[in-house]
Amino acid sequence: MQNAKDTFYEMLRGRLAALNPGRTIVLRGVVRPGVLVEENELVSTVVLPDCFRVNWTQAAGDPDGDLATIALQCEIEYETAGTALNGGMDRGRALSAMDAELQATINTDTQTALKSNYKGLTTGLAVEPMATSIWWGQLVFGKVEIKDDRLARTGTVMVMSYEKTSEL
DSSP: OHHHHHHHHHHHHHHHHHHOTTOEEEETTEEEESEEEGGGSOOOSOOOSSSEEEEEEEEEEEOOSSSEEEEEEEEEEEEEOOOTTTTTTTHHHHHHHHHHHHHHHHSSSOOEEEEEEOGGGGTTOOOEEEEEEEEEOOOEEOOOEEETTEEEEEEEEEEEEEEOGGGO
8 A cells, every 4th residue: 555655645746846846845954846745744733834735544445356456545635825925815816726736736637657666765775666556536626624814625536556465
């Protein structure tokens, strides 16, 4: 499952960086594309605005056949207060821009990616391409929520993958 999660994150991060290079975050002093996986970060009470926060909320599997099939529910949360220049009165437009970016990265003609093993990145080894792929369904937008001075939304997408026995 971890390889499927990592591959989806890398796909999302890469597509967002190509679509909007200005959507970045600074985390622990490093500037990076505006996507983070909350389970991989230090626990914090601060919610970063204007970035996409990935959470894996459900998993289901079918172990039949030569390759097991898994389905992972991915929730992508994001929020914005708009810009200081406009006193936050553009927060609806800013949320709509984020909606469009997320939709453009997920709901494309290519909703599949070759799965890779990213474990080596932590030990200095190269990313290892695998023999299976991930694929995902259409993005479903939740309703807009008001959180103090911010507008927020959650998008949900199902990510599927074949898993080799060694990955389970």
